Amino acid sequence: MPVAIAGKPEPTTPVAPLPLDFAVVDKGGAPVAGIEWLAPQLANAAAMYAKLGLRFAVMSVRRFDGKPRIETRKDRDDLGKYYQHGYINVFIVEALKDIDTASDYERGVCWGDENHTAISKYIIIQAGSPPGVLTHEMGHMLGLPHSHQIDNVMSYSRSKKRPPFFMPNQAAIMRAYARKYYEMGFLQPAPEEKVVKLE
Numbered sequence: 520m521p522v523a524i525a526g527k528p529e530p531t532t533p534v535a536p537l538p539l540d541f542a543v544v545d546k547g548g549a550p551v552a553g554i555e556w557l558a559p560q561l562a563n564a565a566a567m568y569a570k571l572g573l574r575f576a577v578m579s580v581r582r583f584d585g586k587p588r589i590e591t592r593k594d595r596d597d598l599g600k601y602y603q604h605g606y607i608n609v610f611i612v613e614a615l616k617d618i619d620t621a622s623d624y625e626r627g628v629c630w631g632d633e634n635h636t637a638i639s640k641y642i643i644i645q646a647g648s649p650p651g652v653l654t655h656e657m658g659h660m661l662g663l664p665h666s667h668q669i670d671n672v673m674s675y676s677r678s679k680k681r682p683p684f685f686m687p688n689q690a691a692i693m694r695a696y697a698r699k700y701y702e703m704g705f706l707q708p709a710p711e712e713k714v715v716k717l718e
């Protein structure tokens with residue numbers, strides 16, 4: 520059943536595949552993460568989002584020569600220098616420090632302006648983080664705040680008794696955001712041949 524967002528019924532046309540760009544930082548001449556780490560992140564996200572009518576396409580996996588350890592707000596902002604327009608940028612770094620505690624590390628973050636103009640919004644993930652981090656950060660990228668519901672993908676609480684899930688209203692919000700990103704020109708529709716196949 521289509522869910523109305525802001526009083527408007529949801530369009531019946533499918534959402535175009537979401538184009539992803541992975542940028543892996545180099546350290547000592549080698550990328551801090553390889554395909555054996557990236558593949559499960561992608562597989563988890565593709566499977567979770569397919570149920571919601573959202574698909575991903577991998578447009579590029581590139582290396583970049585930035586700071587491997589992201590420790591400050593400025594470090595996070597500076598990743599914008601490596602930003603590739605038209606795609607959802609996912610930066611993979613060696614370490615991602617929690618800028619609020621300055622002692623802990625985070626698995627991932629969706630970084631950028633909070634007014635959702637999306638122009639400077641991108642995902643940062645610490646290499647080695649468990650599969651599912653991309654799935655969670657993509658939720659933020661597509662407009663979701665955290666949830667207090669145990670086992671919700673957007674929650675920090677896990678019962679380990681059931682797999683993480685999204686609610687139908689969250690799915691509707693994410694589809695609406697994806698459509699908005701295309702309308703704004705923030706994303707370029709990805710070609711079908713690049714769409715991530717489900718395992």
Ligand SMILES: [Zn+2]
Nearest residue numbers: 655656659665
């Ligand atoms: Zn989060």
